[in-house]
Amino acid sequence: MSRVSIKTRDDLPEALRPLWDKMTTYGAFENQAGVMAHRLPIFKHMWSLLVDLAQDGNLSKRHLELALVTVSLLNKCDYCVSHHAPKLAVQGVSEEGAARLVDYKDHPELDELDKLVVEYSIAVTNNWNKTRDEIFARLGAHFSEAQIVELTWRIALCGAFNRFNDILQLEVEQGVPQSQAAE
Known part of the structure; x- marks a missing residue:
């Protein structure tokens, strides 16, 4: 409650x-x-x-949802995972695949760009003060600066929402199924 x-x-x-x-x-x-x-x-x-x-927005829905679900998994925010894992499923990543995003390196449902988005989401969430320029060079090969700014902002904002939702113990709305990925 x-x-x-x-x-x-x-x-x-x-x-x-x-x-x-x-x-x-x-x-x-x-x-x-x-x-x-x-x-x-x-x-x-x-x-x-x-x-x-x-x-x-200037990001693909797939890359946005990959980022949001990754951050929410890292922060163990059931509310956000339950809302965003179904959106990711629409983008072609199964609920089982969503549940294991943080193990992205050999993830069979992700291409190399997807893996980069997940890697960057982990960096912004857990290693923001230790992230090397190398990842930005790889991001810059695929995303414009505006897209990198939006991706970074959405990852950071999602982390804030995770904390907001969890500390206030927001329940998933009726009709929104509890995601397997959230468990």
């Missing part, structure tokens, strides 16, 4: 209700959004950012 009450769309000021509606197109994140709604600037800016990036 969440440590903070969960607000609903009806608890928001009228001006923010369209953002709630846009948020629901991103996924079933009503519990997270409902907790954020206790502080309207957090709700407004986080969800505006997320829906804008979903509409106008």
Whole structure:
């Protein structure tokens, strides 16, 4: 049970209700959004950012979801894994494959670029202060600087969401199956 009450769309000021509606197109994140709604600037800016990036992101959905699931596995965030592993399945990585992303080196469902995204996600999450220039040279061979910035931001932001969700004990919304990868 969440440590903070969960607000609903009806608890928001009228001006923010369209953002709630846009948020629901991103996924079933009503519990997270409902907790954020206790502080309207957090709700407004986080969800505006997320829906804008979903509409106008410069990363492939596959690479984004690989990064988000990897970070969430590393941080053991069941909430985020349960939400993002199904999105990764749509991108061609099975739920079993999602569960073992951190063992990416011999992962049969990942190509070399996928493996690089997972490796970078691990670096940003666990080794940000020890990451060598070599990985950026490899990233630069496949991604623009804008894509590297977005990928890095999304990985770091996911880590923040993992902590937010877990410390406040957000439950996965009804209708969102608990991911096997999260177990």
